Amino acid sequence: xxxxxxxxxxxxxxxxxxxxxxxxxxxxxxxxxxxxxxxxxxxxxxxxxxxxxxxxxxxxxxxxxxxxxxxxxxxxxxxxxxxxxxxxxxxxxxxxxxxxxxxxxxxxxxxxxxxxxxxxxxxxxxxxxxxxxxxxxxxxxxxxxxxxxxxxxxxxxxxxxxxxxxxxxxxxxxxxxxxxxxxxxxxxxxxxxxxxxxxxxxxxxxxxxxxxxxxxxxxxxxxxxxxxxxxxxxxxxxxxxxxxxxxxxxxxxxxxxxxxxxxxxxxxxxxxxxxxxxxxxxxxxxxxxxxxxxxxxxxxxxxxxxxxxxxxxxxxxxxxxxxxxxxxxxxxxxxxxxxxxxxxxxxxxxxxxxxxxxxxxxxxxxxxxxxxxxxxxxxxxxxxxxxxxxxxxxxxxxxxxxxxxxxxxxxxxxxxxxxxxxxxxxxxxxxxxxxxxxxxxxxxxxxxxxxxxxxxxxxxxxxxxxxxxxxxxxxxxxxxxxxxxxxxxxxxxxx
Numbered sequence: 056x057x058x059x060x061x062x063x064x065x066x067x068x069x070x071x072x073x074x075x076x077x078x079x080x081x082x083x084x085x086x087x088x089x090x091x092x093x094x095x096x097x098x099x100x101x102x103x104x105x106x107x108x109x110x111x112x113x114x115x116x117x118x119x120x121x122x123x124x125x126x127x128x129x130x131x132x133x134x135x136x137x138x139x140x141x142x143x144x145x146x147x148x149x150x151x152x153x154x155x156x157x158x159x160x161x162x163x164x165x166x167x168x169x170x171x172x173x174x175x176x177x178x179x180x181x182x183x184x185x186x187x188x189x190x191x192x193x194x195x196x197x198x199x200x201x202x203x204x205x206x207x208x209x210x211x212x213x214x215x216x217x218x219x220x221x222x223x224x225x226x227x228x229x230x231x232x233x234x235x236x237x238x239x240x241x242x243x244x245x246x247x248x249x250x251x252x253x254x255x256x257x258x259x260x261x262x263x264x265x266x267x268x269x270x271x272x273x274x275x276x277x278x279x280x281x282x283x284x285x286x287x288x289x290x291x292x293x294x295x296x297x298x299x300x301x302x303x304x305x306x307x308x309x310x311x312x313x314x315x316x317x318x319x320x321x322x323x324x325x326x327x328x329x330x331x332x333x334x335x336x337x338x339x340x341x342x343x344x345x346x347x348x349x350x351x352x353x354x355x356x357x358x359x360x361x362x363x364x365x366x367x368x369x370x371x372x373x374x375x376x377x378x379x380x381x382x383x384x385x386x387x388x389x390x391x392x393x394x395x396x397x398x399x400x401x402x403x404x405x406x407x408x409x410x411x412x413x414x415x416x417x418x419x420x421x422x423x424x425x426x427x428x429x430x431x432x433x434x435x436x437x438x439x440x441x442x443x444x445x446x447x448x449x450x451x452x453x454x455x456x457x458x459x460x461x462x463x464x465x466x467x468x469x470x471x472x473x474x475x476x477x478x479x480x481x482x483x484x485x486x487x488x489x490x491x492x493x494x495x496x497x498x499x500x501x502x503x504x505x506x507x508x509x510x511x512x513x514x515x516x517x518x519x520x521x522x523x524x525x526x527x528x529x530x531x532x533x534x535x536x537x538x539x540x541x542x543x544x545x546x547x548x549x550x
Contacts, residue, residue, distance in 0.1 A: 119247060119520025119521055120525060122520060123484075123518065123520030123521075124441070124483055124484020124485075124518045124519075124520075124549070125483030125484055125518045126250075126391075127386045127390065127391050127392065127443070128243065128391070128392050128483070128519070129383075129429070129442060129443070129444045129445070130239070130392070130394050130395065131379075131426060131444070131445065131447075132224075132228070132273075132396050132397070132447070133397055133446070133447065134220070134263070134268065134399075134449070135398060135399055135400030135401035135402075135448065136401065136448035136449050136476065137400045137402075138415065138451070139451045139452065140179055140451075140454065140469070141181040141196060142181070142194045142197060143193060143477040144211055144494055144498045145192050146454070146494075146498045147179075148497060149176065149177075149496070150179055152176040153176060153178030154175055154176065154178075155175065156173050156175065156176075157173055157174050157176055161455070161499060166218055167453070167471065168470055169403065169460075169471075170453070170455065170457060170458060170459075171458065171459075172458065174457065175456050175463070177455060177467060177469065180411040180412045180415070181194040181195055181196050181416075182194070186201035186202075187204040187488060188205050189205050189487075189489070189490075191205075191488065191490055196423070197423045199423045199427040199428075200423050200426065200427045203481070205488040206439070206481050206482070207479050207480070207481045207488070207489075208480045208486050208489045208490075208491065209477060209478075209489070209490045210477065210506050211477055211490065211491065211492040211501075212475055212491070212492030212494060212501030213451075213475070213501075213508070214474050214501055214505055214508075215449065215476075215507070216232070216473065216508075217232050217450070220269070220471075223450050223473075224267050224268060224269040224449045225269045226449075226508055227449050227508050227511075228269075228273040229273065229277065229537075230509065230512060230539050234272050236277045236278075236535070237528075237537070238273055238285065239392075240257040240259075240285050240391075241274075241275070241276040241277065241279050241283040241284055243257070243391060243521075244256035244283050245283045246521050247521075248391070249390070250390075251389030251390065254352065254385070254388055254389065255285075255286040257286065257391065257394070258286050258287075258288055258393050259286065259393075260287075260288055260378035260381060260382065260393070260396075261395075261396045261398070262373060262374055262378050262397045263375070263396075263398030263399040264398060265399070266396065274287070278528070278535070285394060288353060352381075352388050355368060355377065355381065355384070356370050358380065362380065363380075365432065366379055366424070366429070366432075367425055374421065374425075375422055376421055376425035376428075378425075379395065379426060379428065380425075380429075383429060383432050386438065386442055387436070399418060400418065400448055402415050402452065403469070404456065404464050405457075410467055410468060411469065412467055414466075430444060439481065440483075441482070441483060443482055443484070443518055444480065444481045445480050446478065446480075447476070450476050451472040451473070451474070452469035453470045454469075454472075454498050454499050455470070456468065456469065457469055457470040474499060474500050475501045478506075478511060480548065485549060485550060486548055486549070489548065491504050491547055491548055492505065504547065506545055507542070509539060509541045510543055510545050511545070512537050513538050513543055513545075516538075517544045523536060524536065
């Protein structure tokens with residue numbers, strides 16, 4: 056009997072908690088003061104935040120700030136940070152220092168991921184030659200890429216603030232080394248919309264056997280409505296997880312189910328006004344459309360044999376080559392931002408596959424062929440002029456050999472380096488056959504035309520017709536932008 060009374064009292068108390076202002080205010084961690092502060096900071100339903108658009112307005116092509124040079128982007132991120140000293144930045148003076156103790160001036164006041172004590176200097180582990188009419192100096196590790204250098208702008212003096220992979224990847228892709236900010240692809244699709252109502256505006260492809268160290272946050276939407284986050288596709292198996300009908304469910308029943316769910320979502324939105332409910336409605340509708348559109352665009356079997364040979368593709372498998380071909384097919388269909396992540400570029404030299412003289416050439420071979428084919432294929436189809444292709448890692452590698460634990464290892468590798476690393480861009484309004492920036496005689500510091508990560512982001516946004524300083528989103532009580540509070544457009548690379 057007493058138990059029944061306790062349950063009744065508890066039920067009444069729970070009802071009062073959810074329905075009365077007195078109980079709500081009592082339960083607030085900071086009470087009325089917190090509510091007042093939230094109101095001052097704009098954290099209320101009347102704050103000037105942008106509502107989530109419905110599906111129709113989301114897919115509609117938006118108007119940029121000014122005439123863009125590029126309509127779409129393919130971003131190739133080599134997760135782990137390729138060594139610039141074996142690919143794009145030849146340093147004969149460094150070869151003369153090979154095996155000598157690293158000068159203290161290069162170590163004092165510096166942070167390294169693994170170097171301890173006094174490491175040895177390490178000369179270039181590849182041969183270099185001038186390539187193309189422009190004479191761009193490129194490593195023999197990239198023989199195919201050498202054929203498209205006259206279509207490429209190479210930036211040799213990129214620098215970053217972060218020397219560990221996850222924070223550096225986040226800074227490059229979201230503008231902040233901490234979790235919670237929208238990715239570059241999310242910003243672009245939020246600002247410009249999509250050109251195809253049957254495909255997401257931002258799609259992601261991953262190769263190398265792993266996701267980036269920062270995880271899926273590097274293609275997340277952060278505080279932007281989640282309809283703008285990247286949709287990960289696969290080149291093996293179902294193109295998008297869970298987009299296919301469950302066993303025993305046909306297309307008609309699937310549509311009825313989605314309609315029923317969205318009826319509930321619409322009622323919930325009318326009751327609570329949560330804009331994320333509109334996002335759910337849009338995503339259910341998009342998923343239904345994708346059942347037809349995605350398998351078609353993701354099926355590379357209908358490509359001619361010479362295309363498969365050019366890229367080095369193997370239909371049915373997961374590979375960077377397959378993803379490059381898929382990226383071309385996706386931008387052809389109107390996808391605004393295609394992001395490729397390829398894992399496995401962290402050449403520390405603690406194992407043979409991480410050695411600069413053995414592992415790196417093996418890693419480069421398929422990537423070199425596929426990324427070169429992508430540039431050539433876009434060009435031959437008339438797409439390169441208004442498609443921006445970007446390639447790079449999250450930071451560079453040290454001129455000295457890594458000595459993890461203060462020991463010399465049998466394989467040759469380099470530690471993380473923030474002061475100088477390469478990024479190349481092609482198409483989309485950038486110069487061809489152009490090299491920007493110079494590093495010192497050993498490739499340690501940028502000494503001319505240094506480009507920060509935020510500068511690269513500002514330049515990419517500019518090429519897409521967006522003013523990075525005016526392109527903001529109100530969240531958490533203030534305006535945010537991709538470039539945070541810095542960044543300038545690198546006008547020297549713009550054609």
